[in-house]
Amino acid sequence: MSQDLLDWTDVMALNDLPEEVITPFSIGDKALVLYRSGDQIRAFDGKCPHKGAPMEQGVACRSLQGDVQLVCPWHKASFSAESGRLIEPPALDPLNRYPVEVHDDRVLVGKQPMSQTAPAPMREHEFVAVIGAGAAAIAAAVTLREEGFAGRVVLVSPEPDLPYDRTALSKMVLGSGEEGAPPPALRPAEWYDAHRIERLIDRAVNVDLETRLITLEKGNPFTPDHILLASGSRARKLDVPGATLEGVHGLRSAQDAQQIIAAVDKNTSVVVIGSGFIGMEAAAALRKRGAGVTVVSQSELPFQKQLGDSVAGALRSLHEEKGVAFIASRKVKAIEGDKAVSAVTLDDGSTISANLVLAGIGASPVLDYLPDYAINNQGGLDVDESMRVAPHVYAVGDIASMAHDGQRYRIEHWRTAQCQARIAARTMLGLPGGTLPVPWFWTQHYDRKIEYLGWPQSFDRVEIDGEADRFDFTARYLKGDKIVGLAMAGRPKEMAKEAVTFDDA
DSSP, X not given: OOSOGGGEEXXXXXXXXXXXXXXXXXXXXXXXXXXXXXXXXXXXXXXXXXXXXXXXXXXXXXXXTSOEEEEOTTTOOEEETTTOOEEESSOOSOOOEEOEEEETTEEEEESSOOOOOOOOOBOTTOEEEEXXXXXXXXXXXXXXXXXXXXXXXXXXXXXXXXXXXXXXXXXXXXXXXXXXXXXXXSSOHHHHHHTTEEEEXXXXXXXXXXXXXXXXXXXXXXXXXXXXXXXXXXXXXXXXXXXXXXXXXXXXXXXXXXXHHHHOOXXXXXXXXXXXXXXXXXXXXXXXXXXXXXXXXXXXXXXXHHHHHHHHHHHHHHHHHTTOEEEOSOOEEEEEOSSBOOEEEETTSOEEEOSEEEEOOOEEEOOTTSOGGGSOTTSSEEOOTTOEEETTEEEOGGGEEEEETTEEEOOOOHHHHHXXXXXXXXXXXXXXXXXXXXXXXXXXXXXXXXEEEEOSOOOSEEEEEEEGGGTEEXXXXXXXXXXXXXEEESOHHHHHHHHHHOOOO
């Protein structure tokens, strides 16, 4: 043995270890997993470094590129089955790997993780500026340091809070968060110092795509070697009489969430305008707080365009079972009240009493620091497969418009933004950027979760295996004979595999 016997644990017989599956075991109270392929055996942490999901409930599968990946069951982060390195977010760290030896047909695992070799420092005299401080911005900063970038990295954002998990606002913070409690930080404060990531609390008012000159609202202008535009989007505002009354809210920031939490109790009557992600997740969260909730939607069913009638119908029924009133095929005409909201009037003349209104009517890309001619008709920036907008300038996340199958799409989803950011960061360093995975997102309503994989393409029909109303199904979305998307509920392993093997090309 390479270390003293006390540093190793005998975990199982070699003959009991199956091949090409994730096998759980533990050393004391530490959960670990094994992966065996022929004579090679690897041991890794048993919990995903993103949110602590049990990796044993995920899958090991071969990707379209031919490598084997270990995929988290919850949020589809993937890791190399050879080394544990991070392949795709939303995790930002690798899986720790542990030493393994086989003696007398017994598998022994070391108790301490193996040290990871740091890459050689590179480009220490270069300067990367990131406009934004959300998920994509942090993923880019992590990737730059992960790949050995030794130069200056600055995140420019007007928000004073530590960069946080924005998806938690409607899924967790609004439903169970305490008043004044911040959403989960993407990285602790000490990480920025340890990795020399500067946070500049300021607003970019102009970015010259040709000269790379960045003009700030308060500080002095500067010209970095590389720019990553990751400014995200802002919530669309209601354009009806009464939209500025006290009690009318959007939900895009931690401050928005805290204002809503402070105003909601079991006696609150809430009208949610819109039946998309923010609207329906917020409806579920506010019902958990005991508020009365009415959803006003222009469509007959929530997520109808994205998920089809059967899945969308099951989702509406779930909300109605939980006490949410759903008013379909109606628009809000006005919000009534003197200083504060008292009611909402619809386009058919009916009125709904309310003392809080939440508008979930979509978001618009934040690109007011660029001239209009740089922005396409989708409101975003055209990027190539490396996320490049112009020489040494890249755009990712909600503002990036990508080409796929002859069309351009803006994908407003967390994981895609992070994947784009990693591609852009590597390209800045002259490394292969990699291939963007098929977009994946998930939405949580009470104790039910729906996952979707695919580009936002239209479909002709939906084939469902399982029972949509029991939230145990696989839905296949077809255009002609081609499967262009998948939705699943209650099948995390199946979706984990599809996340790295699905090909709609």
